[in-house]
Amino acid sequence: MPHAISAAGLLIALLILPTASGRSHISAAGSGVAPGVGDKAADFRLSALDGSAVTLSTELTHSPVVLVLLRGWPGYQCPFCTRQFGDFLEHAKDLQASGARVIFIYPGPSEQVKQRAQEFTANEEMPSNFRVLIDPAYAFTLAYGLRWDAPHETSYPSTFVIDTTSTVRYAQISRAHDARALASDVLTALAAMGH
Numbered sequence: 001m002p003h004a005i006s007a008a009g010l011l012i013a014l015l016i017l018p019t020a021s022g023r024s025h026i027s028a029a030g031s032g033v034a035p036g037v038g039d040k041a042a043d044f045r046l047s048a049l050d051g052s053a054v055t056l057s058t059e060l061t062h063s064p065v066v067l068v069l070l071r072g073w074p075g076y077q078c079p080f081c082t083r084q085f086g087d088f089l090e091h092a093k094d095l096q097a098s099g100a101r102v103i104f105i106y107p108g109p110s111e112q113v114k115q116r117a118q119e120f121t122a123n124e125e126m127p128s129n130f131r132v133l134i135d136p137a138y139a140f141t142l143a144y145g146l147r148w149d150a151p152h153e154t155s156y157p158s159t160f161v162i163d164t165t166s167t168v169r170y171a172q173i174s175r176a177h178d179a180r181a182l183a184s185d186v187l188t189a190l191a192a193m194g195h
Contacts (some may be wrong), residue, residue, distance in 0.1 A: 032142065032143040032144050032145045033145045034144055034145040034146055034156075034158070034171075034173055035144065035160065035168045035171065036168060036171050037168055037169065037170065037171050038167065038168065039167070039168050040166045040167060040168075041056060041067070041160065041162045041166050041167070041168050042056075042143060042144070043055060043056050043057045043166075044056050044140050044143065046105065046133040046134065046135060046139075046140055047114075047133065047134055048131050048132065048133055048134075049114065049117060049118060049121065049132050049133075049134065054103070054131060054133055056103075056162070056166070057166070059101050059103065059131075060162065060163075060164050060165075060166060061164070062101060063099045063100055063101055063164065063195075064098075064099065064100045064101070064161060064162060064163050064164060064169075064190060064193060064195060065100065065101050065102075065103055065160075065161075065162045066095065066100050066101070066102045066103070066159065066160070066161055066162075066186050066190075067103050067105070067158075067159070067160040067161075067162060068084070068088070068102070068103065068104045068105065068158070068159045068181070069105045069107070069140075069141065069144070069146055069155055069156070069157060069158040069159075070084075070085070070104055070105065070106050070107070070120075070155070070157060071107075071148075071153075071154050071155055071157055071177070072106045072107035072108040072113065072116065072117075072135070072154045072155065073106075073107075073108040073109070073112065073113065073116040073154065074152050074153055074154045075152055077116075077119065077120055078177065080157065080177045080178050080180060081120070081157065082120070083180075084157070084180040084181075084182075085104065085120070085121075085124075087182055087183050088102060088104075088130075088183045088186075089124065089127070089130075090183070091183035091184070091187065092127040092129075092130065093127075094183070094187055095127075095129065095183065095186070095187065095190075096127060096128070096129045098187060098190040098191070098195040099190075099195050100129065100161075100186075100190055100195060101129050101130075101131070102127075102129060102130045102131070103130075103131045103132075103133060104130070104131070104132045104133070105132075105133050105134075105135050105140055105141075106120060106132060106133070106134050106135065107134075107135035107138050107140065107141045107154050107155050108134075108135070108136070108138075108154060109136075109137065110136040110137045113134045113135065113136050114134050114136075117132060117134050120132075138154070138155065141154070141155040144158075146158055146173065156173050156174060156175055157173075157174045157177070157180055158171070158172065158173040158174065159171070159172045159180070159181035159185075159186065160172075161186055161189045161190060161193070163193060169189055169192075169193055170185070170186065170189035172185070
């Protein structure tokens with residue numbers, strides 16, 4: 001008897017998997033749907049700046065994850081992303097005390113995304129619970145339904161707090177360059193979860 005695929009299974013099928021070349025791709029055609037509060041966050045696998053592979057499922061075995069999708073490289077380093085990144089760095093000790101891991105995703109064209117992400121994080125000492133991942137060719141961004149497909153745009157800046165069961169407990173998706181989640185918003189959401 002053939003196996004039926006549930007809606008949740010279909011969403012999980014939109015995982016981002018590495019190819020033999022190490023570049024990421026979406027395992028199913030089409031764009032995903034942005035997760036909201038109460039939804040399960042689809043697993044993904046992306047590379048960190050040091051080349052190591054990072055999966056959401058592995059990160060969640062340790063603690064809740066704060067997932068921040070930046071605009072990446074729309075032709076310049078976004079000043080709103082820089083401000084948000086700085087805000088989270090200023091609250092790094094509070095975020096670490098909450099037990100959360102913080103993952104920033106930097107999307108962009110495959111040929112320059114790693115270089116641009118390294119420029120974005122240059123001269124910043126990264127806390128041990130912070131990771132910056134690259135999203136070549138917008139694979140993650142598309143899978144999560146967050147691609148801002150307009151001239152000189154990349155992604156809708158978004159922040160999610162995901163608990164250890166992969167459930168989204170906080171979500172803020174900005175349809176503009178500003179209106180970003182603050183570290184204090186995330187800390188409030190984590191506190192409500194008992195962290």
